[in-house]
Amino acid sequence: MSTAIRKPFNWRRWRLVVTGGAIVGTILLLAILAPWVAPYSPFDLNVAQMLKGPSATHLLGTDELGRDVLSRVIHAARLSMMVAVLASLVGLVFGTLIGTLAAYFGGIVDLILMRLMEILFSFPAILLAIVLMASLGTSIFNAMIAIGIIFIPGFARLARATAESVLRQQYVEQARAIGMSHTRILVREILPNILAPLLVEAAVAFSYAVLLESALSFLGLGAQPPDPSWGNMLNTGRGFMGVAPWLSIVPGAAIFLTVFGFNMLGDGLRDAFDPQLRDE
Amino acid sequence: MREYRPHAQGAARPALAIRELTVDFQRRSGLLRTVDKVSLDVWPKEIVGVIGESGSGKTMTALSAMRLLPHGAKIGGAIALGGRDLVNIGESEMRALRGDRIALIPQDAMQSLNPTMRVGRQVGEPYEFHRKQSYGAIWSKVVELLRAVKIADPETRVRDYPHQFSGGMQQRAMIAMGLALDPELIIADEPTTALDVTVQARILKLLRDIRDERGSAILFITHELGIVAELCDWVYVMKDGKVVEDGPVKRIFEAPKADYTRMLLEATPSIHRRKGAKR
Amino acid sequence: MRGLILSRLAAFALTLIVASSILFVAVNVVPGSAARSALGIDATPQALARFEAQHGLDRPLVVQYAEWLGKTFTGDFGKSFQNGVDVGPELLRRLPVTLELAIFAFIIANLIALPLGAFAAMRHQRAADKGISLLASLLGAVPNFWLATLLVMVLTLHFRLLPPGGYTPFTVNPVMNLKQMIMPALSLGIVSSALLIRIMRTAMIEVLSSDYIRTARAKGAKEGVVVMRHAIRNAMTPYVNVAAVEFGFLFGSVVVIEDIFLLPGIGSFVLVGIINRDYPVLLASALTITLVVLIINLIVDIVVGRLDPRRVTRHQ
Ligand SMILES: Nc1ncnc2c1ncn2[C@@H]1O[C@H](COP(=O)(O)OP(=O)(O)OP(=O)(O)O)[C@@H](O)[C@H]1O
């Protein structure tokens, strides 16, 4: 017989996670299933159907080349999600590496690494991304790298702070005392214990990645037409603001909803795991 | 049988009367009752001690009388200041009483002073809020007050920020603030905790002088028996939000009725010695 | 106090040097790309080599960096690859545009955030607080270039109230200048206010639950006095710190907004540099933005020290 007491599900505590998760889940699902759920191809031109408003055949209307806006928005989700996932991953991996190394070795290593992170952090993010894009060249892959680099200092700071508190624990001392190797201690003892807050941070980074990617694409530095991305759709849409406002409204709303969903999820996870807030 | 209470003689009504006071907090696990049907009186010119272990509800009782309970607290029962109901009056009426006729000297002086405001300005605020006076007049009153609580060189010290004061000085500044308008009731919540013995003795003497010279009634909260023995006329013993016993200080020390009081006394043997030395 | 300022200045200088080298490396990380983009894809290898030799691009990166840094310090930002024009004077012409935009936007952000954040804290956990918190979450998710687009659609195309873009110096025509600045500033400011509302709210909740606020109330202070005199100033220390970082973000975001509203500021200069692969232009304008951000952080560091009397006296 199980002795565990089953607590009733606490809606108040998890409502942000559930709502944010539902939004994010839907968007992720649409992104993954894009080729199957999108009613049309995102590339098919149809000169007869140029700049048509929302209708039964084209739920969100068509663009200046007669392409179905709904299908393009769904396919753009795919690209945005991919960039966001990979960029967050770049930031997470390198940031965690730098942060834990700084915490673990301390001293001069810590000083130099963290000072560098702080300086990187003091750059306005979008500017750094733009400059990196200039030298890497405009492509969606490079946008992903540039955004990932921006995230490194944030993750490094967090990783360092959490790793420091883990390092003070008894079992790490013991692991050191019995002569476990540096790598083994870092991977086996420290990493599992700092992962949770880093993953919460990743949700927030994710939403920021969506914003940055769409800004870069909006400026013409990210995804290149005809590949649909919310940023470049919005940019083209601006040219037809007066006659076809949906071309500007729809992709922006998609960005907004995605960012909102991820922020909610991130906030919710942070609150749910914060012991100080638990008994409220 | 009622015990003889000298300050109740000849006085029309208590300075502070609390009846069946309850303070509840809504917790996820249910209602948390921190003060449970507490009744107590403070008569004019009387120094009444409230003693009890940490968490027994002393501060919550004091804050109820000020109507300054933390957010989310629910209050029940009756409180009267000089016969005037405090529970059901409006916020602006209550505000008019706070600092003027009922004053609080809070538990933690350092936390209770605004770090970004000069001490003098803070001490002068009761005048500012309740009396229409020029800044110059307030300033000289503040200097006098600080002198009264034995802060050396008050003319220059008024310009200090709280962090430039020592712990004992901060505590005395809080006392000065409470005294400002000669309130009929002063509630002092452990004003001497964390102070060394000599400073503590000086502050206790100060409070006694205030009662003697200005005629304020004082509700003195502490968990140190020695202070009660030295300072108070009457004492209430609290445990788990309830008053377990009350009576004249001398009798409580010599013949405690409640088991809990006896336990308290036994746990602090030095009290008897102190009390004995005084006699 | 002097010690504090000196140590901050030293950190500032170090940051600036490292930041400039990061920028320099970022721009030059792909060798040879400058020449190729300046001369076009079908330039001959000889032409490329000539271009590189002419602009000193064939030397080691360290040497190029040292030379660039030295010249920059003396105010020589080099000449544009594209048209040979001096970059320095052009920067000076553009800087006021961006500063006006950023400051205007920042004022809007604070005008929204300070009262809303403080009010939410005063109504903690009640309907108004929840409403304001939700508003902050919503605003925080709005891309500023989308907001800019929507503003143009409504205010320019529909109501025909404001011009869609362009720039008139304030000294030439103040009314026109403000008309042209209001939408760009709103786009940046409203989005920035999201974070600031949250920060102000959190800081005020913390302060309002502190003991000294209870003391003020115990003295009979009216709610207005409690908030304005006792709470706000103490909430400002954490607020100003975050606001400075936010100003940095805001200053970086001018690139997108200047592009949308055709404002000839530093931000659009960055884009010019990128699109033309005009590295002197790109480096100079990016460095200027970084420099401004760093200077703001420096000033705030010192001012925040002054806001809190505990810090001031410690350094006396
Ligand atoms: N804001 C609050 N929310 C919920 N419960 C509270 C709050 N403040 C105090 N309590 C609870 O009220 C009870 C009584 O607290 P109170 O501060 O009155 O004790 P006390 O007798 O003054 O103790 P001490 O000697 O430590 O000052 C405690 O159990 C405490 O946990």
Ligand SMILES: [Mg+2]
């Ligand atoms: Mg207490």
